[in-house]
Structures are given as C-alpha cells and as structure tokens.
Amino acid sequence: METKSKNPMAGTLPEGNNSNNNRKLLVVGLIIVLLTINGILFYMQHQKTQQVEEKEEVIRVKNSELENQIKVYEALKADFERQSQELQALGVANDSLETRIASINADLLKLQSFRNSSFSLKDQRLFKARAANLENQLKQKDAEIAKLKADNEILNGENTQLKTASTQLSDTLKVLKSTNTSLTEKVALASRLEAENIQINIINKRGKEKEDDEAEFRAKKVEKIKVSFNLAKNEVAQKEAKEVLMRLIEPDGAAVYNLATGSGTFMLDGQETYFTAKRDIVFDNTQQNVSFVYAKGAAYKRGAHTVELYADGVLIGKSNFTLK
Incomplete structure (x- = not known):
C-alpha cells in the first residue's frame, strides 16, 4: 500500500493573502480619512481666511471713508477761514462764521476719534449730511462776499474820484496858503521898523x-x-x-x-x-x-x-x- 506525504503550509496560503488585503484596505481607508480630514481642514481654513479678508476689506473701506470725511471737513474749515479773512479785509465782522468754524473743529475732533473706534453707517450718513449742508452755506456765503466785493469796488471807484477831487482842492489850498504865507512874510518884512x-x-x-x-x-x-x-x-x-x-x-x-x-x-x-x-x-x-x-x-x-x-x-x- 503506497503512502502520500502532506505539505503543512498548503492549507494556510489563503489566510495570509486575506490578511495582506485587509491591511491594504485599512491603509487605504486611513489615507482616505486623512485626506478627507485635510480637505475639511483646508476648506475651513479657506473659509476663515476669506472671512478675515472680508473683515479687513470692511475695515479698509470704513477707514477710507473716515479719512475722506476728515479731508472734506478740513477743506470746509479752510474755506470758511478764507471767507472770514475776506470779510475782515472788507471791514465786515461776521460772528456766525466764527461759530461755524468752531463747530467744524468740534466735528473734526469727533471724526478723528473714530480712528480708534467704530465708524458706523449711521455716523457716515450723519457727517455726510452735515458736510453737504456746510457746502451749501459755503456757496451762499461766497456769493454774498462776491457781491460785497463788487459793491466795494464801486464805492472805491467813487472814493477815488472824491480823493482826486479832494487832492486837487488840497493842492489848490496849499498853493493859496503858500501864496498867502509868502505875502504875509513880505508884508511882515516890509512892515518891520527901522x-x-x-x-x-x-x-x-x-x-x-x-x-x-x-x-x-x-x-x-x-x-x-x-x-x-x-x-x-x-x-x-x-x-x-x-x-x-x-x-x-x-x-x-x-x-x-x-x-x-x-x-x-x-x-x-x-x-x-x-x-x-x-x-x-x-x-x-x-x-x-x-x-x-x-x-x-x-x-x-x-x-x-x-x-x-x-x-x-x-x-x-x-x-x-x-x-x-
């Protein structure tokens, strides 16, 4: 009777292959999980960066609007001061202009304080409206000053004519006075005793x-x-x-x-x-x-x-x- 030999490893080969496959699947699964997590983190980071940029853009716009408003008020102040100087040159006192300049100075201080705090849309609308009102007042006052200058030029012309006439009269009086003085001196000289x-x-x-x-x-x-x-x-x-x-x-x-x-x-x-x-x-x-x-x-x-x-x-x- 013939006896057959048996290989002890022959029955375990399928189990080893299954184990390797499982490990590969596990690694692949882990990689997919990690990639998914990374993707989620990347997306979240991107969203956060976008939000930060949006906030920075809002701040930049707010700061730009604030600086523009400050420049507008500084220009208004300079124009009202110019008007005040022009009126003084014309000999006209105007306390309302001084009051307006003081008010603009107060607004400038308030605007400058917004650099360290929030400059809200409400604030923006308020100061824009006030600036528009001041610009209208500025135009009206410029028109008044222009009329005053025109009237003043007419008066100066008339005054120049009067001065010319007065100068001519004064010159005539000087000649008469000089002649009279000369005659008086001659009479005084002639009337001296000897x-x-x-x-x-x-x-x-x-x-x-x-x-x-x-x-x-x-x-x-x-x-x-x-x-x-x-x-x-x-x-x-x-x-x-x-x-x-x-x-x-x-x-x-x-x-x-x-x-x-x-x-x-x-x-x-x-x-x-x-x-x-x-x-x-x-x-x-x-x-x-x-x-x-x-x-x-x-x-x-x-x-x-x-x-x-x-x-x-x-x-x-x-x-x-x-x-x-």
Missing part, C-alpha cells in the same frame, strides 16, 4: 552929556549911557503900540541885565534872550525920535560895547562905542 540916525552919548556923574565923534569915552567917567534914534518912515507898518527893546552888550559878549533897572527876557530866533531896557511907544510914522537913558549902577567895563535895538522880536538897528 532905527536910523543912532546916536550914543555918555552922561557923566555931574549929569553933563558928552558927545564924541569917534564914540570913544572914558569908562570911569560914565554914569549913564544915552541911546537915541529915529524910527524910519514905513507906510506898510501899522500905527499902533510898539515895544522897543535895547540890549547893551559888554566887551565879554554878555548883555547888561538888571531886573531892578527894567531888564528882562524876550524870544529871539526861538531862544530866550536877555534885554537891558525897554520903551513902550506908539508908532505914528512921523520919523519920531526914541531914546534910552540907562544907568548901570556899577562901573562900566573898558572895551568895545554894542547896542542892539529890537521891535516885534526882530533887530531894527545896531551901533558900537568904546570905553577907554
């Missing part, structure tokens, strides 16, 4: 008057000085009271001055000047004689002396004498 035939004598201590052709006298013998002269005829000078002053100037250049003997001061060329003696007369245009007899009350100095005569503040005569 001392002529001036004679200087001395009176000694015995009361005797001495005349010297050379006008030289001994100082120690002089008690008084006598100055006499005639007032020349002058048809222009008015016949009226006059004040004639005499200055006796000693060799050192100083005028003899003594309040006790009637000396005083008068204005000469804008300066206060001392005079020695004074006579009040009435000019009658008869070549009247006028004289001064002056006693110094002290010893006279040796040397050249000068006698000056004044009337109406001007020099009318001058002479010299010497004391030995």
Whole structure:
C-alpha cells in the first residue's frame, strides 16, 4: 500500500493573502480619512481666511471713508477761514462764521476719534449730511462776499474820484496858503521898523552929556549911557503900540541885565534872550525920535560895547562905542 506525504503550509496560503488585503484596505481607508480630514481642514481654513479678508476689506473701506470725511471737513474749515479773512479785509465782522468754524473743529475732533473706534453707517450718513449742508452755506456765503466785493469796488471807484477831487482842492489850498504865507512874510518884512540916525552919548556923574565923534569915552567917567534914534518912515507898518527893546552888550559878549533897572527876557530866533531896557511907544510914522537913558549902577567895563535895538522880536538897528 503506497503512502502520500502532506505539505503543512498548503492549507494556510489563503489566510495570509486575506490578511495582506485587509491591511491594504485599512491603509487605504486611513489615507482616505486623512485626506478627507485635510480637505475639511483646508476648506475651513479657506473659509476663515476669506472671512478675515472680508473683515479687513470692511475695515479698509470704513477707514477710507473716515479719512475722506476728515479731508472734506478740513477743506470746509479752510474755506470758511478764507471767507472770514475776506470779510475782515472788507471791514465786515461776521460772528456766525466764527461759530461755524468752531463747530467744524468740534466735528473734526469727533471724526478723528473714530480712528480708534467704530465708524458706523449711521455716523457716515450723519457727517455726510452735515458736510453737504456746510457746502451749501459755503456757496451762499461766497456769493454774498462776491457781491460785497463788487459793491466795494464801486464805492472805491467813487472814493477815488472824491480823493482826486479832494487832492486837487488840497493842492489848490496849499498853493493859496503858500501864496498867502509868502505875502504875509513880505508884508511882515516890509512892515518891520527901522532905527536910523543912532546916536550914543555918555552922561557923566555931574549929569553933563558928552558927545564924541569917534564914540570913544572914558569908562570911569560914565554914569549913564544915552541911546537915541529915529524910527524910519514905513507906510506898510501899522500905527499902533510898539515895544522897543535895547540890549547893551559888554566887551565879554554878555548883555547888561538888571531886573531892578527894567531888564528882562524876550524870544529871539526861538531862544530866550536877555534885554537891558525897554520903551513902550506908539508908532505914528512921523520919523519920531526914541531914546534910552540907562544907568548901570556899577562901573562900566573898558572895551568895545554894542547896542542892539529890537521891535516885534526882530533887530531894527545896531551901533558900537568904546570905553577907554
């Protein structure tokens, strides 16, 4: 009887193949699951990114709208300030403009505060409406200013004509005044009194008057000085009271001055000047004689002396004498 041998592995081969197939299926399943999860995660991430971008776009639009509104209000402020300056140049005060500028400043501060907070659609509509209203007010005020400028130009034209006429009249008055001043000066010059035939004598201590052709006298013998002269005829000078002053100037250049003997001061060329003696007369245009007899009350100095005569503040005569 023939005996057959058996392979122990022959019966297990199908089980090994099934196990490998199962593992492959498991791996494939896991890969599919992972891919699905990754796909879901990718989709979710994409959705999230899209939402973020949409939010950023909303923020960008909001910020752009906000900055545009700020620029609009800054431009409005500049225009209202320009109007205020133009009105001031025209000499017109307008408190309403200053109030409006203050209101715009407040709106600008509010708009700038939205940079750190939400600038809602309601806010946008509100500020747009207010800006539109301000622009209308701006146009109306520009029209008013234009009319004021036109009216002002007409007034300036009329004023220029008046100024021209006034200038011409002023020039005419200046010419007349200059002519009148010139005539007045000529009359004043012509009406000045003039001392002529001036004679200087001395009176000694015995009361005797001495005349010297050379006008030289001994100082120690002089008690008084006598100055006499005639007032020349002058048809222009008015016949009226006059004040004639005499200055006796000693060799050192100083005028003899003594309040006790009637000396005083008068204005000469804008300066206060001392005079020695004074006579009040009435000019009658008869070549009247006028004289001064002056006693110094002290010893006279040796040397050249000068006698000056004044009337109406001007020099009318001058002479010299010497004391030995």
